[in-house]
Amino acid sequence: xxxxxxxxxxxxxxxxxxxxxxxxxxxxxxxxxxxxxxxxxxxxxxxxxxxxxxxxxxxxxxxxxxxxxxxxxxxxxxxxxxxxxxxxxxxxxxxxxxxxxxxxxxxxxxxxxxxxxxxxxxxxxxxxxxxxxxxxxxxxxxxxxxxxxxxxxxxxxxxxxxxxxxxxxxxxxxxxxxxxxxxxxxxxxxxxxxxxxxxxxxxxxxxxxxxxxxxxxxxxxxxxxxxxxxx
Numbered sequence: 001x002x003x004x005x006x007x008x009x010x011x012x013x014x015x016x017x018x019x020x021x022x023x024x025x026x027x028x029x030x031x032x033x034x035x036x037x038x039x040x041x042x043x044x045x046x047x048x049x050x051x052x053x054x055x056x057x058x059x060x061x062x063x064x065x066x067x068x069x070x071x072x073x074x075x076x077x078x079x080x081x082x083x084x085x086x087x088x089x090x091x092x093x094x095x096x097x098x099x100x101x102x103x104x105x106x107x108x109x110x111x112x113x114x115x116x117x118x119x120x121x122x123x124x125x126x127x128x129x130x131x132x133x134x135x136x137x138x139x140x141x142x143x144x145x146x147x148x149x150x151x152x153x154x155x156x157x158x159x160x161x162x163x164x165x166x167x168x169x170x171x172x173x174x175x176x177x178x179x180x181x182x183x184x185x186x187x188x189x190x191x192x193x194x195x196x197x198x199x200x201x202x203x204x205x206x207x208x209x210x211x212x213x214x215x216x217x218x219x220x221x222x223x224x225x226x227x228x229x230x231x
Contacts, residue, residue, distance in 0.1 A: 013222055017215035024211050028204045032071070035095035035201050036087065042189050046088040046096035053104040053183055054082070062107045066090075073099050075106035077121055082107055094190065098198035101184050102205070105176030116171045127165045130158035138223060145227070156223050163220045166213035173209050177202040 044052065050064045064082045066089040067073075073085050082103045088096040109117040134155050141152020181199055184190040190198050 013215075013218045017211065017218065021208075021211050021215065024204075024207045028071075028208060031201050031204050032095055035098070035197050036091060036093045038094045038194065038197060039092055040094050040097050040189055040194060041191065043092050044097065044189065045090055045092050046084050046100035047090070049097045049189065050082050050084065050100040050104050052187075053101055053180075054107060056183075056187070057104075057108055057111075059107055059111055062104075064089075073103050075103045075110070077106075077110045077117070080107075080110075094194045094197045095201055097184060097189055098180060098201045099205075101180035101189075101198075102176050102202055104183075105179035106172070108179055109172065109176065114172070114175065116168055116175070120165065120168045120172055123161065123165045123168065126161050130162050134158040134162065142226065149227070152223075152227055156220070156227060159216075159220055159223060163213070163216040166209070166216045169209050170206075170213055173206050177206060 047064050047066070054060075054062050054064070062080045062082055064084065066086055067083045069085055070087055071085065073083060073088055075082050082100070084096075084100055084103065088099045106117065108114075137155030137158065138152055141149070141155050144151055180202065181190075181195070184198055185195055
């Protein structure tokens with residue numbers, strides 16, 4: 001049986017992961033629209049949920065702000081801000097409450113010195129550098145693999161750091177989900193009807209990180225296979 005060529009393997013990985021990522025994104029957007037129409041009984045907006053969660057956990061140095069865009073919500077440990085998209089900040093839906101609580105979950109991680117978050121934060125400068133140079137190094141390394149193999153190997157090392165970052169992100173996101181859901185349930189912001197919705201929404205969001213990590217790992221193995229074949 002003829003072995004699959006590196007080019008064919010690349011396209012299999014690219015098309016497969018792109019298709020999976022598209023399905024996950026479409027599913028997430030569909031659930032975002034669905035759960036954005038369900039109001040929470042407490043009537044709190046996403047911003048109010050975030051401030052309440054921070055206050056009840058004794059966090060007073062984190063500000064809640066509004067940012068433009070959809071699904072642009074994030075916690076910035078450098079500025080100590082929970083940044084909520086406009087659709088989350090001003091909405092009193094179950095989706096807004098879940099997303100706001102999730103981002104506050106990262107603030108709680110930061111305050112407690114959660115190890116995976118510290119590791120991810122430490123890798124941010126490396127990943128930012130890698131994202132600028134990794135493809136150039138790998139492409140140049142492929143062309144010069146016979147004469148200067150160290151060039152491609154350096155590119156693979158940088159790409160491996162981005163893959164590591166993707167996998168470290170997984171426990172960070174899953175733990176933030178858990179913190180959010182526990183708090184939403186214990187405070188009564190979600191009930192027997194809305195709590196499964198919040199859980200479903202956050203689980204769907206977590207799948208995007210799973211797909212990104214698997215895609216990155218598959219691509220890393222592809223680059224390693226090219227390097228080993230051409231050596």
